[in-house]
Amino acid sequence: MGDKRQANPNIIHHIATGYMGTCVVLAALELNVFDTIDRKPLTTKEIAEILGLNPRPLERLLVALTSLGLLERVEGKYSCSLETERYLVKSSPSYFGDYYRFQVRHCLMPDFIRLDGLIRENRAIMSDDWSEFMDDYEKAEVFILGQHSASMGGGRMLASKFDFSPYRNMVDLAGGSGACSIAACRSNSDLKSVIVDFPNVLKVAEEIISKEGLSNRITTQPGDITKDDWPAGDLMLISLIISGFTRDNQLKIFSKCFDKLPSSGAIIVHDFLMNHDYTGPVLSALYNLTSVEGVPTSGEDMATLLQKAGFVDTVIEPVIPEYTAMVAAKKP
Numbered sequence: 001m002g003d004k005r006q007a008n009p010n011i012i013h014h015i016a017t018g019y020m021g022t023c024v025v026l027a028a029l030e031l032n033v034f035d036t037i038d039r040k041p042l043t044t045k046e047i048a049e050i051l052g053l054n055p056r057p058l059e060r061l062l063v064a065l066t067s068l069g070l071l072e073r074v075e076g077k078y079s080c081s082l083e084t085e086r087y088l089v090k091s092s093p094s095y096f097g098d099y100y101r102f103q104v105r106h107c108l109m110p111d112f113i114r115l116d117g118l119i120r121e122n123r124a125i126m127s128d129d130w131s132e133f134m135d136d137y138e139k140a141e142v143f144i145l146g147q148h149s150a151s152m153g154g155g156r157m158l159a160s161k162f163d164f165s166p167y168r169n170m171v172d173l174a175g176g177s178g179a180c181s182i183a184a185c186r187s188n189s190d191l192k193s194v195i196v197d198f199p200n201v202l203k204v205a206e207e208i209i210s211k212e213g214l215s216n217r218i219t220t221q222p223g224d225i226t227k228d229d230w231p232a233g234d235l236m237l238i239s240l241i242i243s244g245f246t247r248d249n250q251l252k253i254f255s256k257c258f259d260k261l262p263s264s265g266a267i268i269v270h271d272f273l274m275n276h277d278y279t280g281p282v283l284s285a286l287y288n289l290t291s292v293e294g295v296p297t298s299g300e301d302m303a304t305l306l307q308k309a310g311f312v313d314t315v316i317e318p319v320i321p322e323y324t325a326m327v328a329a330k331k332p
Contacts, residue, residue: 041077102146140200148177155183169233244291254309
């Protein structure tokens with residue numbers, strides 16, 4: 001008997017045209033639509049006058065934003081949805097629109113559009129030589145500033161999932177903008193952190209840390225964690241980077257972390273981790289495409305590698321729902 005299930009072409013259509021929604025969001029961010037509407041509900045004509053835009057194409061953009069659930073329209077006036085108000089309005093403490101403006105638009109989209117060629121050439125999204133990419137200060141600045149607005153949210157969620165209170169000296173490996181260190185230090189007033197990353201990344205991070213008033217507790221050390229040494233501490237954090245390495249390099253880094261920790265010290269691995277059968281989550285699978293040399297990695301894979309390095313008491317827990325997870329373990 002033949003397959004009697006009904007095939008729904010809209011499933012494929014929504015996936016294949018998803019880039020249109022991305023471009024709609026980016027346009028609204030660049031045109032300052034969300035911040036303008038956040039002040040009070042406005043008509044198309046009023047928004048056009050404030051932004052100096054032609055109301056005809058603007059109306060089409062507003063209709064698209066409304067259909068996507070990012071705006072609400074009542075009696076001809078537009079206002080922000082709850083999600084837009086919280087995450088896409090600059091005055092919100094949870095704003096991460098800059099992640100889309102800088103990292104998605106300038107770092108991810110140009111390479112994702114030519115993904116087939118990169119796969120044929122056995123290359124990764126953005127760069128197959130990460131250190132060379134980060135040697136360019138302007139590229140590093142765009143990448144890190146774009147990443148920071150989203151990373152702060154993830155850092156706060158990580159701090160709510162893991163108890164940092166027993167620890168005093170954290171080493172934040174490939175810590176980028178310092179978002180996780182900032183969130184961890186905010187959650188534990190006795191904690192200090194050292195961020196290890198490429199020099200140009202640290203220049204950006206130091207400015208962010210200074211603005212946060214944490215320069216006396218969060219310091220930096222230049223280094224490539226796959227090649228260079230890093231300080232000892234009682235807590236090692238590796239966030240959103242290790243899944244991009246080969247299994248051999250992952251194990252080498254975990255073993256080095258083990259050696260740098262005292263007895264009862266801990267490690268946190270926070271990353272785009274797949275479920276046990278590699279069928280999702282979707283966002284984790286998509287971000288795995290940006291890995292320079294890695295393979296899809298599950299929480300169970302990470303736990304196994306940590307145990308091989310000598311760690312015990314491994315715990316796997318979601319951090320950002322349907323997006324990231326952490327694996328925590330201790331040195332006996």
